[in-house]
Amino acid sequence: MHHITPLLLSRLQFAWVIALHILLPAFTIGLSCYIALLEVTACLTKRDIYRRISSFWIKIFAVSFGMGVVSGIVMPFQFGSNWSRFSDITANIIGPLMGYEVLIAFFLESAFLGVLLFGRKRVPAWAYALSAVLVAVGTLISAFWILAVNSWMQTPAGYAMQDGRFVPTDMMAVIFNPSFPYRFFHTVTGFMVTAAFVVLGVSAYYLRQRRAVEESRVSIKMTLILLAIMVPAQIVIGDLHGLNTLKYQPLKLAAMEGIWETQARVPATLFALPDAKNEKNHFEISIPALGSFYLTHDWNGVVRGIKEWPKADRPPVAIVFFAFRIMVGIALIMLATVIAGLILQARRRLSDSPCYLRLCTWLSPIGFIAVLAGWVVTEVGRQPWTVYGLLRTSHSVTPSLTTTDVSISLALYLVSYLLIFGAGLGILIRLVRIGPPTGPATQHSGPSGNVERAARPLSAALPQADNDHA
Numbered sequence: 001m002h003h004i005t006p007l008l009l010s011r012l013q014f015a016w017v018i019a020l021h022i023l024l025p026a027f028t029i030g031l032s033c034y035i036a037l038l039e040v041t042a043c044l045t046k047r048d049i050y051r052r053i054s055s056f057w058i059k060i061f062a063v064s065f066g067m068g069v070v071s072g073i074v075m076p077f078q079f080g081s082n083w084s085r086f087s088d089i090t091a092n093i094i095g096p097l098m099g100y101e102v103l104i105a106f107f108l109e110s111a112f113l114g115v116l117l118f119g120r121k122r123v124p125a126w127a128y129a130l131s132a133v134l135v136a137v138g139t140l141i142s143a144f145w146i147l148a149v150n151s152w153m154q155t156p157a158g159y160a161m162q163d164g165r166f167v168p169t170d171m172m173a174v175i176f177n178p179s180f181p182y183r184f185f186h187t188v189t190g191f192m193v194t195a196a197f198v199v200l201g202v203s204a205y206y207l208r209q210r211r212a213v214e215e216s217r218v219s220i221k222m223t224l225i226l227l228a229i230m231v232p233a234q235i236v237i238g239d240l241h242g243l244n245t246l247k248y249q250p251l252k253l254a255a256m257e258g259i260w261e262t263q264a265r266v267p268a269t270l271f272a273l274p275d276a277k278n279e280k281n282h283f284e285i286s287i288p289a290l291g292s293f294y295l296t297h298d299w300n301g302v303v304r305g306i307k308e309w310p311k312a313d314r315p316p317v318a319i320v321f322f323a324f325r326i327m328v329g330i331a332l333i334m335l336a337t338v339i340a341g342l343i344l345q346a347r348r349r350l351s352d353s354p355c356y357l358r359l360c361t362w363l364s365p366i367g368f369i370a371v372l373a374g375w376v377v378t379e380v381g382r383q384p385w386t387v388y389g390l391l392r393t394s395h396s397v398t399p400s401l402t403t404t405d406v407s408i409s410l411a412l413y414l415v416s417y418l419l420i421f422g423a424g425l426g427i428l429i430r431l432v433r434i435g436p437p438t439g440p441a442t443q444h445s446g447p448s449g450n451v452e453r454a455a456r457p458l459s460a461a462l463p464q465a466d467n468d469h470a
Contacts, residue, residue: 004403005403006397006398006401006402006403006405006406007393007394007397009403009406009407009410010078010082010083010397010398010401010406011393012410013078013082013406013409013410013413014078014082014083015379016410016413016414016417017071017074017075017078017413017417018075018375019372019375020071020417020421021068021071021072021075022371022372022375023368023371023372024064024065024067024068024071024072025068025139025142025143025146025191026190026191026194026195026367026368026371027064027191027194027195027198027368028061028064028065028068028139028195029139029140029142029143029188029191029192029195030191030192030193030194030195030196031057031060031061031064031195031198031199032061032109032132032135032136032138032139033136033139033140033192033195034057034192034195034196034199034223034226035054035057035058035061035116035132035135035136036129036132036133036135036136037222037226038050038051038053038054038057038132039051039054039128039129039132039133040129040132040133042054042125042129043125043126043128043129049214049215049218050218051120052215052436052437053215053218053219053436054132055120055436055437056215056431056435056436056437057199058116058117059431060428060431060432062113062117063424063427063428063431064424064428065109065113066424067420067421067424070420071417071420071421074413074416076098081398081409082397082398082401082406082409083386083396083397083398084398084399085395085396085397085398085399086386086391086396086397088165089164089165089166089387089391089396090153090165090166090386090387090391091165092165092166092167092168093152093159093166093167093168093174094149094152096168096171097145097148097149097152097174097175098145098149100145101141101142101145101146104141104145105138105139105141105142105144105145106138106142108134108135108137108138108141109134109135109138109139109142110138112131112132112134112135112138113135115127115128115131116128116131116132116135119131140188143184143187143188143191144184147180147183147184147187148174148175148176148177148180148184150183150378151177151179151180151183151184152174152175152177152180152387153382153386153387153388154177154179154183154248154249154378154382154388155177155178155179155180155248155249155388156177156387156388156389156390157170157173157174157177157178158170158171158172158173158174158175158177159174166387178244178247178248179241179244179245179248179249182237182240182241182244183241183378185237186234186237186238186241186374187374189230189233189234189237190234190367190370190371190374191371192226192230193227193230193231193234193334193367193370194367194368194370194371195367196223196226196227196230196367197227197334197360197363197364197365197366197367198364198365198367199219199223200219200220200223200224200227200341200360200363200364201360201361201362201363201364202219202361202364202432203215203216203217203219203220203223203360204216204220204356204357204358204360204361205357205361205432206435206436207220207351207357208354208357208358208361211435212435212436213351215436217351220341220345220350220360221345224338224341224342224345227334227338227341228338228342231331231334231335231338232335234331235331235335238331239294242294242295243295243296243297246295246296246303249381249382249388250303250304251304251306251308251309251313251314251315252315252320252377252381252382253295253303254303254304254305254306255306255314255315255317255320255321255381256320256321256324256377256381257269257291257295257303257321257324258272258274258281258284258317258321259291259303259304259305259306260279260280260281260305260306260307261305261307262302262303262304262305262307262308263302263303263305264292264300264301264302265288265289265292265299265300265301266289266291266292266295266301266303267286267287267288267289267290267291268286268287268290268291268294269281269284269285269286269291270285270286270287271283271284271285271325272284272285272286272321273318274317274318274321276314276316276317276318279306279307291303312384313384314384315380315381315382315383315384316380316383319376319380320376320377320380320381323373323374323376323377323380324373324377326369326370326373327370327373327374327377330366330367330369330370330373331370333363333366334363334366334367334370337359337360337363340356341356341360344356
């Protein structure tokens, strides 16, 4: 059992802060791309329905973006307060990359977010669509730099050691390190799938209630087409990422699969209870040789076992093992959901399938669970290193920290993040309940001759975005 130490508490604090923060980029990066697609489509087709759908999601995006900024600003302070050794040793590499993220990405998305929120009736349609595209590009550039930092910590390259510090010798090698392309595309497609499942679930919710029917049908059709591309792409890129991990972080891969002994024709373990103390799995259910095929793309491929590394260098195997299975399991559920939706769409029965629509609504948050599981695989699988194989986590923590110091800051982070995310989630749920602005097709005259709307316009909740009604 772990003793309560400043190191353990600092790790818990960082995990708490980043686990909640990562949910917001996971949503806003994908959602900004969806909004950009809607606005470009509206500009090209001149159909107002795309603008109405976009107006609704822009408000959701604005709240989520604001929460992301608030939770993201406090996160880097931990590098100085809790991880000062890490900051000192890696500053020459990580400092510039984090600076580029702020100077290029954050300023770009922040500037054009203003146009997106306030410019609907103030700029030409093409300029408004362009601003949506530039906000989306800004979020992708932000992901580029943050994932460059994370990937360098996983597979360091382009550096030399001087006076005990990392210094860059080749900035291109630092940025485009061996795992970066795979991690970037795997993460970004995962974020897009996450946002798409939220859009799918909310649209299905409205369709079940017979609210904003036309808007919801268009949203579901678009989203299913996008998911039909993105979910298989995510699985393929994940497989390529696995091959890269086998080459550069073989211990992490062995932990993901619960492989203790080096062997050929590795079985694919469907379920097991890894036992780190006795270096074996209990209650194992596996398929012979399949593991070698998907891990090495060779039925006779050899995979190194966890026992080849000293116990002090091994990650917590059970955590990595189960997080990986959650991630893969969710990917398969997503794929099955998309296939079922496409079949129903082809048979023109999707709008009249309450069970499927209810399923989509229940699966709205599933992408966030997959993102967290993937993050756990990546970060816990790297332990006990902050810079893989070079700088231990225990050597990265601030030496002067006391248990009391971190306990107080952890408690403050717990309370403040629960308040921030609780309030933000409350606003988002209220926006969803109000519903999207609807056009003439979803309006009708009641007995008294008054126009009744299927859903009240969102401008009542958030005035900052203009709604264009047909």
